[in-house]
Amino acid sequence: MNAAAGAGLELRQLCREVGGRRLLDRLDLAVTPGECLALLGPSGCGKSTTLRLVAGLDAASAGRVLLDGQDLGALSPGERQVAMVFQSYALYPHLSVEGNLELGLKVRGVAAAERQRRLGAVLELLQLEELRQRRPAQLSGGQRQRVALARALLRQPRIMLLDEPMSNLDAQLREELRPELRRLLCGREQPVIYVTHDQQEAVGMADRIALLDAGRLQQVGSPRELYADPANRFVACFLGRPAINLLTIAPGRQLGLRPEHLHLAEEGPVEARLLRREWWGHQQLLWLDSRWGPLRVLCAAEAPLPAEPRLGWQRQHELWFDPLSGARLHGQGPVW
Amino acid sequence: MKARTASLLLMAPALLLLAAVFLYPLLRYGWLSFQASSVLTGLEPVPNGGANWGRLLDDARFWTDAFQTLRFAVCSVALELVGGLGLALLLHRPLRGRGTLRALTLLPWALPTTVMALGWRWILNDPHGPLNAAIRSLGGSSYGFLSTPATTWFFVVLADVWKTLPFVALLLLAGLQTIPEDLEEALRLEGAGRLQILRRLTLPLLVPYLALALLFRLAQALGVFDLIQVLSGGGPAGSTESLALYAYLNAMRFLDFGYAATVMLATFLLLLVLLGGGWWLWRRGDLQGRREGAA
Numbered sequence: 338m339n340a341a342a343g344a345g346l347e348l349r350q351l352c353r354e355v356g357g358r359r360l361l362d363r364l365d366l367a368v369t370p371g372e373c374l375a376l377l378g379p380s381g382c383g384k385s386t387t388l389r390l391v392a393g394l395d396a397a398s399a400g401r402v403l404l405d406g407q408d409l410g411a412l413s414p415g416e417r418q419v420a421m422v423f424q425s426y427a428l429y430p431h432l433s434v435e436g437n438l439e440l441g442l443k444v445r446g447v448a449a450a451e452r453q454r455r456l457g458a459v460l461e462l463l464q465l466e467e468l469r470q471r472r473p474a475q476l477s478g479g480q481r482q483r484v485a486l487a488r489a490l491l492r493q494p495r496i497m498l499l500d501e502p503m504s505n506l507d508a509q510l511r512e513e514l515r516p517e518l519r520r521l522l523c524g525r526e527q528p529v530i531y532v533t534h535d536q537q538e539a540v541g542m543a544d545r546i547a548l549l550d551a552g553r554l555q556q557v558g559s560p561r562e563l564y565a566d567p568a569n570r571f572v573a574c575f576l577g578r579p580a581i582n583l584l585t586i587a588p589g590r591q592l593g594l595r596p597e598h599l600h601l602a603e604e605g606p607v608e609a610r611l612l613r614r615e616w617w618g619h620q621q622l623l624w625l626d627s628r629w630g631p632l633r634v635l636c637a638a639e640a641p642l643p644a645e646p647r648l649g650w651q652r653q654h655e656l657w658f659d660p661l662s663g664a665r666l667h668g669q670g671p672v673w
Numbered sequence: 674m675k676a677r678t679a680s681l682l683l684m685a686p687a688l689l690l691l692a693a694v695f696l697y698p699l700l701r702y703g704w705l706s707f708q709a710s711s712v713l714t715g716l717e718p719v720p721n722g723g724a725n726w727g728r729l730l731d732d733a734r735f736w737t738d739a740f741q742t743l744r745f746a747v748c749s750v751a752l753e754l755v756g757g758l759g760l761a762l763l764l765h766r767p768l769r770g771r772g773t774l775r776a777l778t779l780l781p782w783a784l785p786t787t788v789m790a791l792g793w794r795w796i797l798n799d800p801h802g803p804l805n806a807a808i809r810s811l812g813g814s815s816y817g818f819l820s821t822p823a824t825t826w827f828f829v830v831l832a833d834v835w836k837t838l839p840f841v842a843l844l845l846l847a848g849l850q851t852i853p854e855d856l857e858e859a860l861r862l863e864g865a866g867r868l869q870i871l872r873r874l875t876l877p878l879l880v881p882y883l884a885l886a887l888l889f890r891l892a893q894a895l896g897v898f899d900l901i902q903v904l905s906g907g908g909p910a911g912s913t914e915s916l917a918l919y920a921y922l923n924a925m926r927f928l929d930f931g932y933a934a935t936v937m938l939a940t941f942l943l944l945l946v947l948l949g950g951g952w953w954l955w956r957r958g959d960l961q962g963r964r965e966g967a968a
Contacts, residue, residue: 394858415864427859431877440873441863492863 344405345369346391346496346528351400353386360386362552363400368528373519374557375543376532378575383552384532388498391530392419404495420494424501426485428473435469438488455491462521463487478506479514486521497522497529503538515541536576548572570663573656579622584629585660593656596622596635605647699941705934712928725935734911735919735936739943742915745826746894749833753890754883756834757841762871764842765849775846782839790903793832794819822912825905829913833900837893841886848882849875884954895944916940 346368353361361383368374376384389395391402393414402409409417429437435456442452460466463483473481482502489497502518503511519542522529533539539546540560547557548571556568560576567573573581573593582599584592601609607627615622616638623634627648634648657666706725708718729735764775781789796802800815809815818824852875860870876883898917901907907914907922920940924933 392862394861414858414861415866417862419862421859421862423855423859425853425855427853427855429856429860429874440860441865444860444863444865444869444873488859 345372346530347403348387348391349401349403351387351390351402352398353383353390353395354398359552361390364549364554366547366554366557368530370526370528371523372545373523373529373531373543375539375546376530376549377534377536377539377546378549378555379534381551382549384534384549385500386552387549388421388500388530388532391496392421392498393417418492418495419498420489420492420496421498421500422482422485422489422502424504426473426481426505428481428484428488430473433470433472434465434476434484437473437484438491441488441492459487459491462490479510482506482514486518490521495527497525497527499529499531501532501534504533504535511535511538518542536578548575550575567656567665569665570658573658579633579635581656582632583658584632586629589660590666591658591660593658594650594654596633598650598654599632599634600636600649601634601640601643601646602649603643603645603647605649607648609646609648611642611646699938702934702938702941705931706938708931710929710931716928716930718931721931725932728932729935729939734914735916735939737911738914738916738919739940741913742895742897742917745830745833745897745913745915746891749830749837750887750890750894752830752834753838753841754886756838757845757886758879758883760838760842761845761849762875764846775843778839778842780839781836782843784836786836786899787903789836790832790900793828794904797828819905820909822909825909825913829901829904832904833894833897836900837890841890844886844889845879845882848879852878884957887954888948888952892944892948895947896940916943 346366348364348366351361351364351366352359364383364387366374366387376387378384386395390397391409393409393412397410404417429440432440438456438459439452442455447455460469463486465480465483465487468476468480468484473484476484482505485502489499499522503514506514515538522531522542523544531539531542533542543560545558546560546563548555548563550571556563556572558566563572564576567576570583570591570593574583577595577597579596582594582596584594586592601623607629609625609627609632611623612626612631613624615624619638620635621638621640623636623642625632625634625646625648632648657668658664659666705718707720707723709721709724710716710718760778764771764778768774796804797818799805799817799820800809804818805815816824818828856874856878857870860874865873896917897915898921901913901915901918902921905913907918916936917940920933920936923929923936927933
């Protein structure tokens with residue numbers, strides 16, 4: 338996915354300040370053509386803000402948005418040729434599916450024959466032909482989402498932006514739609530930015546994930562990198578379910594151990610007491626108490642439980658953090 | 674059937690009240706319109722067949738007033754809708770001190786019509802009113818605004834627009850606020866300018882509110898009485914007389930109750946036909962709105 342220098346979307350030191358509050362703080366990011374980047378983070382972390390800055394719906398306080406080397410700063414949203422799928426889908430309620438798709442082309446003065454051609458192609462791609470006369474209110478959530486996506490694809494945009502496109506769908510539908518969405522979005526020529534607060538969605542959809550917190554970029558990299566090699570405690574805690582165990586075992590050092598990396602054995606450095614079991618089907622989550630405080634362990638549902646369990650793990654899975662700043666500490670911890 | 678009985682029983686007080694204030698007067702008018710009841714009969718009702726209705730058909734003053742009322746209603750309501758839409762769009766934009774501005778715009782509407790009409794009458798007074806004073810100070814000479822039919826009509830419409838435009842604006846502002854912001858943003862991203870957004874998005878979504886404003890205002894304007902009574906008295910030479918004013922004159926000045934009831938009823942029927950059309954329009958918009966509301 339290496340592209341020529343300057344190709345794709347680049348954000349440089351992008352800031353957004355409203356009423357003295359920093360919503361976004363010096364964000365640097367690059368998305369190459371055809372790449373799908375997920376902006377991930379909790380509510381209010383600045384991910385939607387970033388999207389709106391790229392779209393030109395809000396103005397940046399400082400910094401630049403570059404597309405293929407061209408500064409978008411002076412361009413209106415309409416001139417930027419970005420397509421956006423809104424969280425609410427933002428379908429025009431007074432128009433049919435067809436009307437919703439066509440309106441943008443009409444506004445841009447595309448001839449009727451060309452409109453029909455493009456409309457037909459995108460309706461077919463998203464299997465919306467039978468719904469073309471329906472109003473948005475007569476569609477299900479999943480269908481509305483498809484229409485919103487069709488409207489964005491129809492534009493043949495230079496950048497594709499998606500703002501939590503699945504958060505209004507139920508969990509099952511979300512899982513079903515993920516591969517389809519990936520098929521439609523990724524591997525096209527334009528950069529794709531996908532905003533979500535759902536790590537599963539980010540991991541499943543994106544080539545790379547940019548994790549934001551409180552307006553600051555925490556880490557950017559492939560899902561695997563973020564999981565295995567988190568830059569700081571926030572990243573380690575945000576990614577992975579059930580959440581990582583944080584243990585303060587020595588002054589100045591905090592140990593992070595993921596529940597799936599812990600196991601129970603007859604032998605081991607730490608003894609533990611079982612408090613509660615959660616059965617998850619093929620797995621079980623064990624809530625334990627130890628001299629380091631409460632711990633979670635994720636293991637196979639049939640894994641035998643020793644009478645006096647002790648905790649074990651592999652040293653390569655240890656993640657060390659500075660307890661105050663949360664910064665990652667590299668190098669080995671104490672020898673057990 | 675039990676639920677039906679219960680619901681009828683629950684609605685009975687409201688229905689009785691409505692019957693008392695609407696149905697009874699209407700029936701009474703209907704009966705009175707077939708009576709001669711004037712000073713000539715000693716104010717006693719004497720059946721006179723359809724004489725009142727026959728007189729109405731030949732009454733040039735009635736038909737002139739009907740035309741004048743309609744002309745007044747159409748002009749002032751049209752201006753109010755257009756102006757109200759403009760004002761609503763202006764007040765909808767994020768402005769500094771928007772709340773204060775909204776409250777200020779409502780002031781003319783809050784003023785009692787009689788007070789407002791007296792104010793206008795003083796402004797237009799010949800030769801002492803402020804408007805004529807201004808004209809004189811610019812070197813002109815006083816003008817009888819309220820003794821010329823054209824200017825009188827103009828200022829009657831202006832006063833009505835000035836007073837009720839805020840109401841229309843408020844209603845449309847409420848409508849504007851129901852339109853989600855991201856719809857406009859989506860259209861902006863498609864490259865639409867302000868006018869295109871207004872034409873393709875805002876106006877279609879505002880149709881139910883426009884229809885409602887139209888219906889409300891038309892009903893009031895077709896029954897206009899107090900504004901005209903105070904500002905022009907229907908003059909000069911009956912050129913601004915409305916149907917409501919004519920009915921009032923028949924009853925209270927000519928003491929011809931039979932004919933006044935006929936004029937009143939005819940006015941009512943005229944209103945019914947016009948508003949029925951408006952209602953139908955609104956229902957259409959409303960159905961659309963409800964479908965959209967579910968989105």
